[in-house]
Amino acid sequence: xxxxxxxxxxxxxxxxxxxxxxxxxxxxxxxxxxxxxxxxxxxxxxxxxxxxxxxxxxxxxxxxxxxxxxxxxxxxxxxxxxxxxxxxxxxxxxxxxxxxxxxxxxxxxxxxxxxxxxxxxxxxxxxxxxxxxxxxxxxxxxxxxxxxxxxxxxxxxxxxxxxxxxxxxxxxxxxxxxxxxxxxxxxxxxxxxxxxxxxxxxxxxxxxxxxxxxxxxxxxxxxxxxxxxxxxxxxxxxxxxxxxxxxxxxxxxxxxxxxxxxxxxxxxxxxxxxxxxxxxxxxxxxxxxxxxxxxxxxxxxxxxxxxxxxxxxxxxxxxxxxxxxxxxxxxxxxxxxxxxxxxxxxxxxxxxxxxxxxxxxxxxxxxxxxxxxxxxxxxxxxxxxxxxxxxxxxxxxxxxxxxxxxxx
Amino acid sequence: xxxxxxxxxxxxxxxxxxxxxxxxxxxxxxxxxxxxxxxxxxxxxxxxxxxxxxxxxxxxxxxxxxxxxxxxxxxxxxxxxxxxxxxxxxxxxxxxxxxxxxxxxxxxxxxxxxxxxxxxxxxxxxxxxxxxxxxxxxxxxxxxxxxxxxxxxxxxxxxxxxxxxxxxxxxxxxxxxxxxxxxxxxxxxxxxxxxxxxxxxxxxxxxxxxxxxxxxxxxxxxxxxxxxxxxxxxxxxxxxxxxxxxxxxxxxxxxxxxxxxxxxxxxxxxxxxxxxxxxxxxxxxxxxxxxxxxxxxxxxxxxxxxxxxxxxxxxxxxxxxxxxxxxxxxxxxxxxxxxxxxxxxxxxxxxxxxxxxxxxxxxxxxxxxxxxxxxxxxxxxxxxxxxxxxxxxxxxxxxxxxxxxxxx
Numbered sequence: 001x002x003x004x005x006x007x008x009x010x011x012x013x014x015x016x017x018x019x020x021x022x023x024x025x026x027x028x029x030x031x032x033x034x035x036x037x038x039x040x041x042x043x044x045x046x047x048x049x050x051x052x053x054x055x056x057x058x059x060x061x062x063x064x065x066x067x068x069x070x071x072x073x074x075x076x077x078x079x080x081x082x083x084x085x086x087x088x089x090x091x092x093x094x095x096x097x098x099x100x101x102x103x104x105x106x107x108x109x110x111x112x113x114x115x116x117x118x119x120x121x122x123x124x125x126x127x128x129x130x131x132x133x134x135x136x137x138x139x140x141x142x143x144x145x146x147x148x149x150x151x152x153x154x155x156x157x158x159x160x161x162x163x164x165x166x167x168x169x170x171x172x173x174x175x176x177x178x179x180x181x182x183x184x185x186x187x188x189x190x191x192x193x194x195x196x197x198x199x200x201x202x203x204x205x206x207x208x209x210x211x212x213x214x215x216x217x218x219x220x221x222x223x224x225x226x227x228x229x230x231x232x233x234x235x236x237x238x239x240x241x242x243x244x245x246x247x248x249x250x251x252x253x254x255x256x257x258x259x260x261x262x263x264x265x266x267x268x269x270x271x272x273x274x275x276x277x278x279x280x281x282x283x284x285x286x287x288x289x290x291x292x293x294x295x296x297x298x299x300x301x302x303x304x305x306x307x308x309x310x311x312x313x314x315x316x317x318x319x320x321x322x323x324x325x326x327x328x329x330x331x332x333x334x335x336x337x338x339x340x341x342x343x344x345x346x347x348x349x350x351x352x353x354x355x356x357x358x359x360x361x362x363x364x365x366x367x368x369x370x371x372x373x374x375x376x377x378x379x380x381x382x383x384x385x386x387x388x389x390x391x392x393x394x395x396x397x398x399x400x401x402x403x404x405x406x407x408x
Numbered sequence: 409x410x411x412x413x414x415x416x417x418x419x420x421x422x423x424x425x426x427x428x429x430x431x432x433x434x435x436x437x438x439x440x441x442x443x444x445x446x447x448x449x450x451x452x453x454x455x456x457x458x459x460x461x462x463x464x465x466x467x468x469x470x471x472x473x474x475x476x477x478x479x480x481x482x483x484x485x486x487x488x489x490x491x492x493x494x495x496x497x498x499x500x501x502x503x504x505x506x507x508x509x510x511x512x513x514x515x516x517x518x519x520x521x522x523x524x525x526x527x528x529x530x531x532x533x534x535x536x537x538x539x540x541x542x543x544x545x546x547x548x549x550x551x552x553x554x555x556x557x558x559x560x561x562x563x564x565x566x567x568x569x570x571x572x573x574x575x576x577x578x579x580x581x582x583x584x585x586x587x588x589x590x591x592x593x594x595x596x597x598x599x600x601x602x603x604x605x606x607x608x609x610x611x612x613x614x615x616x617x618x619x620x621x622x623x624x625x626x627x628x629x630x631x632x633x634x635x636x637x638x639x640x641x642x643x644x645x646x647x648x649x650x651x652x653x654x655x656x657x658x659x660x661x662x663x664x665x666x667x668x669x670x671x672x673x674x675x676x677x678x679x680x681x682x683x684x685x686x687x688x689x690x691x692x693x694x695x696x697x698x699x700x701x702x703x704x705x706x707x708x709x710x711x712x713x714x715x716x717x718x719x720x721x722x723x724x725x726x727x728x729x730x731x732x733x734x735x736x737x738x739x740x741x742x743x744x745x746x747x748x749x750x751x752x753x754x755x756x757x758x759x760x761x762x763x764x765x766x767x768x769x770x771x772x773x774x775x776x777x778x779x780x781x782x783x784x785x786x787x788x789x790x791x792x793x794x795x796x797x798x799x800x801x802x803x804x805x806x807x808x809x810x811x812x813x814x815x816x
Contacts, residue, residue: 008665128672241678264536270649
């Protein structure tokens with residue numbers, strides 16, 4: 001029988017995609033929808049980047065070198081140097097966004113049947129790419145009550161088998177906003193060196209760290225051979241559609257593998273590279289990023305404080321990124337709640353879209369009373385959105401209580 | 409022990425990459441190198457495309473929808489309609505070049521351990537992606553003496569096992585320039601429907617067909633459920649660096665699988681999509697492509713005629729693309745010959761770089777006296793390059809004869 005591969009048949013569509021048509025319908029019906037579900041900045045892309053694209057010296061739009069234009073790689077190297085990270089352009093390849101970066105990392109670290117440890121809740125596309133590549137995700141479960149910091153290292157060590165090849169995480173993290181402390185990473189580093197594991201760190205939110213520090217995996221000398229850095233310009237300069245990032249490692253075998261993987265997909269997009277080169281050539285680029293970070297920090301505080309007024313909400317103040325992962329103890333199926341908000345609720349014509357928590361877990365049943373909220377809206381809208389959310393939670397609970405009475 | 413995956417360790421670097429530093433050294437030493445090895449057009453990218461990029465209405469460079477901007481998909485649909493191919497935008501997804509397209513197709517059709525039939529010589533990245541995804545390439549060997557047309561269908565049928573999931577080819581083909589006749593495709597279609605195989609046709613050279621016709625796989629009604637079209641704008645509008653293509657199928661399960669694969673890599677590049685939308689909105693776009701095709705047709709004839717004057721050369725006139733695959737009966741290791749041309753030979757300070765044939769075969773030992781030559785140079789340069797090549801072949805043969813005498 002003609003049928004698609006198991007690897008694609010088993011891929012789950014995202015809950016957000018299931019909810020999206022409901023949001024469209026709500027808007028068609030005249031409702032205002034506050035999108036707290038979205039994972040991309042709302043801030044205009046810097047002028048210097050856009051000008052770099054428009055002024056790109058291109059007559060024939062040819063393939064760039066498969067590892068990226070030399071100038072792009074050198075610009076990345078200078079950028080890392082500003083964080084005290086010493087890299088050679090030969091240790092770095094330009095990728096088609098962070099997505100291609102962690103795909104390359106999984107392909108390089110794992111064969112089909114291998115296992116990869118990932119702290120959950122995690123970015124769902126890690127699991128998707130692992131599945132496509134025949135790799136089993138073994139979750140390291142973290143708890144909202146711990147601010148999603150890592151559990152004791154002994155517990156993580158017990159998850160390691162002879163098929164474990166790597167530990168993968170984002171730092172600061174999507175969807176939780178946790179920024180791992182240096183001691184946490186050193187704990188993982190000890191495991192990695194003892195058990196011969198790669199440590200794959202996805203760091204697009206580096207600058208978006210408001211408390212503590214964003215510790216790059218490349219700053220741990222003991223991980224010289226083990227560390228694989230995945231990065232992306234999408235979040236820090238609001239350029240998600242550029243599809244541009246990089247992958248770096250000081251392990252020569254890793255770099256050689258990535259070089260070959262890069263060749264078989266030809267090249268990253270050319271225009272975006274000229275945008276990035278121009279942006280990083282602007283002497284004021286750090287200030288441009290800094291202004292964006294200040295805005296997100298203020299939004300984080302505003303959203304956190306507002307959420308704290310919702311009865312039943314359990315949350316910790318996240319150190320970075322632009323998400324807050326919240327538990328609402330009064331609900332038990334956050335996808336049903338998200339649907340309710342779009343189809344059956346409004347407050348003065350307004351409602352809120354949230355990202356259901358279960359999609360961020362590998363462990364069955366986890367996340368069913370949690371949601372991810374992104375703060376990529378202006379603060380007054382965030383405040384308004386939380387009021388709507390609070391009213392929606394009340395209405396949802398009341399309606400369920402009524403339904404229960406009726407069933408009796 | 410910490411080590412990279414077998415799937416990446418087994419990937420071969422391309423022979424061109426091995427030769428590239430020698431070409432750089434030759435140029436540094438003052439030689440002119442005619443690059444007959446290159447697989448991308450030398451013709452300026454159309455103005456309308458470039459203007460579409462520069463005038464893109466972008467403030468926040470956000471992710472595009474994972475299947476592409478609605479207008480991009482509609483533009484592709486209108487483009488196919490102009491060839492009499494009826495598609496719905498729901499049957500089509502925008503990809504990051506043809507490379508992502510055939511990667512999606514392999515992921516959709518095959519699990520690890522499955523087999524895929526590919527006529528050889530083939531585009532080497534098919535084999536690379538198959539290897540990364542644990543899929544075995546089973547070559548259908550074709551011969552220069554047949555102009556690389558397919559062998560009798562019975563011979564192909566004998567290659568099918570219970571692990572065979574798909575037949576993959578480019579049409580018109582890189583590296584041979586063959587354009588399959590409708591009867592050939594109908595023969596494959598019969599096999600595919602009888603044995604439940606997907607037929608994946610990679611058609612970036614559609615317009616670059618000079619004799620015969622480019623038969624799109626989507627024009628065979630019997631393959632309604634089996635056909636997967638992979639396409640790219642790279643070659644037909646000289647926009648390789650745009651990284652833009654699409655994948656289309658009328659099989660709902662295939663489209664659903666591709667939709668999920670698209671989600672887990674987020675989106676294709678945004679700027680390039682605006683370039684394509686603008687290009688396809690230009691009422692004169694067919695004429696723009698037509699002028700490019702006329703230029704390549706004339707170059708093909710010029711290169712073919714010139715090569716015919718080289719003693720020992722075996723070749724057939726290719727129907728399409730911009731390559732001629734040639735056998736030189738006087739050599740037995742075309743990579744060694746390619747190296748010789750760059751390091752030990754020049755004619756009045758000029759030399760030629762060729763793509764060795766073996767890299768395009770899966771069968772061990774095949775292609776060792778063949779090379780792929782691309783006609784992406786102006787005609788006077790092509791003529792000059794062939795003179796240099798002829799002299800180089802003579803010098804190579806004489807030197808080897810002398811070396812043999814010495815050894816005696």
